[in-house]
Amino acid sequence: MRRLVVFLPFYILFVGSLWAQTGVDSVPSKPVRYFLKPEILNGDTLPHVLLDEVTVMKPWEFKSRREYRKYNRLIRNIKVTLPYARLAAEKLALINEELEEIEGKKERRHFVKEAESQLFEEFEAPLRKLTFSQGKLLIRLIDRETGDNSYNLIKEYKGGVPAFFWQGIARIFGANLKDEYNAEEDDKMIEHIIQMIDAGAL
Secondary structure (H helix, E strand, O other): OOHHHHHOOOOOOOOOOOOOOOOOOOOOOOOOOOEOOOHHHHHHHEEEEOOOOOOOOOOOOOOOHHHHHHHHHHHHHHHHHHHHHHHHHHHHHHHHHHHHHOOOOHHHHHHHHHHHHHHHHHHHHHHHHOOOHHHHHHHHHHHHHHOOHHHHHHHHHOOHHHHHHHHHHHOOOOOOOOOOOOOOOHHHHHHHHHHHOOOOOO
């Protein structure tokens, strides 16, 4: 089951960030000046500042100790799997753009096969490290981020027979490639956690 996610059309692009740090005791040689856009209201000139949007979320209300433990397990698993799902959506869009430039079924099949080979080589090892729960969660998150479930993605890029085959394997292990993300019902807790992560609260 863990291996089947490797066949989805995505690969990772790592982007590095550089952060500049200043010493706590350092003092700038010149005072820092901020220039604000003025706005005139009723004859008064007032500074006008556009603030970033702030997301305010209500904390999850736990019904039991068991739900509390489930919530914390989900936090750990989502932090592991969400980056894969989001990069899947990003790279899926890039692959679709490239496929639009390729004419002919044979050439398109060759492109998909080459992409699949590269994906398998790059991601077989890290995806094998996912737990069973993380693998099932990844299937749902891929649907959330791409707008389509894993079964349809495999069917679109590899054909109906491979999709049917991998669905059969997934079902043996209690998973379902046709699982769809439902933020309002079954996946309400997952959605809450993702929004908290995106807001920097978790």
